[in-house]
Amino acid sequence: MTHKSILVHLANDEEHQTRLDVATRLAKQHDAHVSALFITTPVGMPAEIYGRGASVQFLLDATNSAEKKAAKLEKEFRDTCERNNISYSWVVEGGDHISLLADHAHAADVIILSQPSHEHFEDRFRTRLVEEITLLSGLPCLMIPKGFDASKPIGKRVMVAWKSTREAIRAVRDNLSVLRKADEVLLLSIRPNTQDALSLGEIDNYLERHDIQAKTVKIAETESSIGQTIHDAAETHNCDLLVCGAYGHSRLREMFLGGVTKYLVNHATIPVVMSH
Known part of the structure; x- marks a missing residue:
C-alpha cells in the first residue's frame, strides 16, 4: 500500500x-x-x-x-x-x-x-x-509514543517484527511505501522454527522484488517477553520505526494473559505501526 x-x-x-x-x-x-x-x-x-x-x-x-x-x-x-x-x-x-x-x-x-x-x-x-x-x-x-520529539526522523531505519502470520504479512504489505523509502530495513525473527525460517526467506525475496533490500536479524532464545524482546531489538539497532502485526492471538487471550500488542501499546518508546 x-x-x-x-x-x-x-x-x-x-x-x-x-x-x-x-x-x-x-x-x-x-x-x-x-x-x-x-x-x-x-x-x-x-x-x-x-x-x-x-x-x-x-x-x-x-x-x-x-x-x-x-x-x-x-x-x-x-x-x-x-x-x-x-x-x-x-x-x-x-x-x-x-x-x-x-x-x-x-x-x-x-x-x-x-x-x-x-x-x-x-x-x-x-x-x-x-x-x-x-x-x-x-x-x-x-x-x-508519549513525549516524542516530532522533529526526529520516522522511517529511516525500520524494523519489521516478522512471524509467519496473517497479521505480520498484512503489516508488511500495508507499509511497502514506507519500507521502500527507508535507508535500512531489518527483518526480525524470534525463536524461528522451520516454518518461520522458510517464510523469512520468502518474505525477504518478496521485499527484494519490491526493490527493498532487508537485513535479517534472528534471536534464537530470550528470557524476556516477546514484546519486550522485539522492542529491545529495535532500540539496540537504533531503529526509528517498528512495523508489526497486531493481535495475532485472540484479543481476549491477549487482554488477560498479555501479549506483544499489549506490551507495545503500553511500553513503546519509538513509533510503532500496527496492522491487523
Whole structure:
C-alpha cells in the first residue's frame, strides 16, 4: 500500500500537536494528503460513560475549550500545509472518538494516534482507542509514543517484527511505501522454527522484488517477553520505526494473559505501526 492519504486524530489533549507535526512531516515526505480530524468530545469520556466529572456542565466546558483549541490549531495547520505545499483537509466533529475515526478511515491509508498514558482513571479509554481502531479500521495505525520529539526522523531505519502470520504479512504489505523509502530495513525473527525460517526467506525475496533490500536479524532464545524482546531489538539497532502485526492471538487471550500488542501499546518508546 502507498500512504497517500493520512488521517490524524486530534483532540484537546497534551499530545495533539505532536501528532499533527508528525502527520504533516510524513505527508510532505510521501507527497500525501493529510486529513486532520479534530474531535471536540473529551477523549476519555465517550457518550455512554458516566463517572468522575461526567456532568453536563463538565462536558459543555470541555467541549467549548476543545472548540477554541481547534480554531487556533486549524490556522496553524493550514499555514503549515500551504507553506509546504501539502494537500490537506480539516474536519471538526463531536462524538465518540472510535466511531468517528472508523467512519473516516474509509478514505485513508494510515491513521496516526498517540500512545495512551496511565496516569488517570480515564486513561483506560485512551488505551481502548488504540486497540479498537487497530482492530476496526482495516488500516495500519501509527502510534506515536508519549513525549516524542516530532522533529526526529520516522522511517529511516525500520524494523519489521516478522512471524509467519496473517497479521505480520498484512503489516508488511500495508507499509511497502514506507519500507521502500527507508535507508535500512531489518527483518526480525524470534525463536524461528522451520516454518518461520522458510517464510523469512520468502518474505525477504518478496521485499527484494519490491526493490527493498532487508537485513535479517534472528534471536534464537530470550528470557524476556516477546514484546519486550522485539522492542529491545529495535532500540539496540537504533531503529526509528517498528512495523508489526497486531493481535495475532485472540484479543481476549491477549487482554488477560498479555501479549506483544499489549506490551507495545503500553511500553513503546519509538513509533510503532500496527496492522491487523
